[in-house]
Amino acid sequence: MKSTDTSNPDYFHKVVDCQWACPAHTDVPGYIRLIAQGQFTDAYMLNRHSNIFPGILGRVCDRPCEPACRRGRIEDKPVAICRLKRVAADHREDITDRLPRAPAKTNGKKVALIGAGCASLAVANDLLPLGYEITIFEAHDTTGGLMRTNIPQFRLPPKVLDEEINNIVDMGADLKINHRIESMKELLDNDNYDAVFVGTGAPRGKELKLPGRYDSENIYIGIDWLECVAFEHIKKIGKKVLIIGVGNTAMDCCRSSLRLGATDVKVMARKPRAFFKASAWELEDAEEENVEIMVNHSPKEFVVENGKLTGMVFEQMEYTIDEKGRIDRGKVVGEVTIPCDDVILAIGQDNAFPWIERDIGIEFDEWECPVVNETTMMCSRDGVFFGGDSAFGPKNIIWAVAHGHEAAISIDKYCSGEDLQERLPRGVNLVSQKMGLHEWSFSNSYDAASRRLMPHVDLKERFKKIDIEVELGFTAEQAAAEVERCLNCDIQTVFTTKLCIECDACIDICPVDCLTMTEAGDEADLRSRLTAPAENTEQMLYVSDALPQTGRVMVKDEDLCVHCSLCAERCPTGAWDMRKSAIFIPQAEDEVASRESRSAASA
């Protein structure tokens, strides 16, 4: 195994598991430390820089960061990264002065954004301050896309949505609501936009064409039903409700049903629990509200008697799971009819672009998804960009934001006649955190506290109205305890080979046995010879050059390092040092700044 090239910005970035896993690469340990210091507004702004919607995401983010969090490998539960974001949002002061602003004079370039969901809003957020003239076309009479029409208000209050969305739109976007784009061809031919961004989502709920499907009015498509609930077109539902499917939409459907009069709600799953699509925490929240989740039931037909839905027939399934954890197709072992008043289908979404003509140079694949470049977000027609659910199928808000940032870079380059592929590289900057002989700039001692539990509104109270936000947010004490659980993974252990005298001090002190000095070898061989088992091959080995005295190498298994600094503190020569890594993820404004400095240099 060659010695590690730490000049590659990805190396230290990967050590910050949460930031690496976040599609928008939010500087999580950075904002957690700011919260710890009571700097809520700074913590909010640091979040906003990457993810734009800290208040929204602090409540409903899909949080890919949490399953990745290092704390979850040291003990059971990761840091409550997402809910700490909400702490920053809840406690921040007025940020008006710190928000980006559009310049007095535009740059004369016009960009159309189709749809006012999070993807388009992210593009607007990045391009408005650069002087672009932004027009947003939205079919509904309001902004936010699925965040408003599908995510229930008891998870995401409209007030939070309004505030964060307005902060973007109010920079000066021209918002055209109730304006559905019916023909892409027309838009491209008749209006002279310099670029067009499609952020229309994946708006079609999947159908379940079983016998009886169209014989009753009490069978709904989940996302359409939630939209009707959000716009108050639907205000009640029967007592017994079945939800088909067990993804996150199903969780919102079952919990919304309980608030519209249902008393017996069952979520019907075809497969065992380990194969559910819903996140563990969404399942927990639904089960807390006494929703019953029934596994191994495959829907067969609707029972409609005299035009009235009375139940649904399910095949009872049995599966075998192989030693690799893969499930087979299963076999039917029985049949059961479950009585119900309503059925909500929540089995997924498809993309739908009936309004994009197929002869205007925008290519679609066999699943009717546009062919989009994953780096530039541009489709096969120059100047037309996609992002969010419309690009690669349904994902989540934070992915939509990440797409928005990349699309904004591309749109700016496209409008400036630059090569879209030639983007600024990512970077890493390392700064030592040593403050004195035994003093570090950060709270480096390991705090054994367990994850704080989010307080919820009482189980009776919360069903009284549909818009009572269930989660109360962390108390000040809870937040103070939770921030200390973060291991500051961005404060990196950095090794300088030539300083090491091979005294073993670092190896002896490391509480989690990360370090080894041994003969060089290839990775698999090295892993078998380390101080402690190094079985997690997703995490890297940090391997030094040959050590001065014996020619062995210093190897650090990054997997379980708790960033306690003890290695650096016990090293007599400073061969180990703790340095904070700032990961630079370029955004559109950085591309512009770099362009300007290049042209200033050549002038």
Added chain:
Amino acid sequence: MSYIAKPNVSHPKAPKNELGLTERDYEGVVSTLCAGCGHDSVTAAIIQAVFELGIEPYKMCKISGIGCSSKTPAYFASQSHGFNSVHGRMPSVTTGANAANSALTYIGVSGDGDSLSIGMGQFAHVIRRNLDMCYVIENNGVYGLTKGQYSATADVGTVGKKGPANKQMPIDPVSTAIGLGATYIARGFSGAKEQLVPLIKGAIMHKGFALLDVISPCVTFNDHEGSTKSYAHTREHYHRVIKTDFVRPSEEIVAAYEAGDTMPIKLHDGSKIVFRRVDKDYDPTSRAAAFSYLRDSVNAGEIITGLLYIDEETGDMHDLSGSVSEPLSKIPYEELNPGADQLASLMDQYR
């Protein structure tokens, strides 16, 4: 020194010994020695050895004298018995403890100053008694605690941080112990744990006096150029005469050895020490051979390491004096103190 304690978190897959303890359960407080001190590596090696041997912490006793080295017992096995005695007096305190309770495992930690200057007399006599203990000298060639004066193991010509080179002949603890009749004599290096750990295990399981001379560099006062006890100098000059594996009774000998070069020696508890001779002529059961080999190596400027001499036949202090082997605290009072009449009749025998 660290202001923060070693945090209470460990590798989730850290191995456990037969008592269900992890290595971390054998730790002591965080060291206050200079960062990079060899003594801390010796501590780590002792921790690994007693963890692997599965010794009950409450059946272990750590004793020391005075010096940086003598602080070591604070840094391992917090739950064991311990006694930090007076400068150079660790042997007599250990003798007393062992006389009263031979069921404990005794690990004495001392320094080159503590053992070979002020404690030379005690050192010689504990060897004569063949006290059943593991005696570790953390040998750095200086008095570390008092700021780096040459100690009795400083080589001729070695230079201190300041002042003239040393001119006096060193006392070599290993040759001294051979001469005095010690029954287990080894030398190791703090920077070579894979060798040191089995040597410590053998020393603990050996019945009788086991001396472990461990070259343990003092990073602050004796790790510069010109010192013969620095990390760099030791690495350049050390020579393993013999490779030693320690095999417990419950384990099988798994390593592949070349025929003719190996030599297993059985210890009293059934464990084995397996020697692999790097030097084919070396015989670790011959006191005379060990002595002359050592003398030649000193002349060649080599630091000979490994288990250099072993004698499993000679009885320990209790065997030699015919004293009881049960701990005195376990003997009923009436038996322990048979009364004034018995004493009087005993005295009469010597009149």
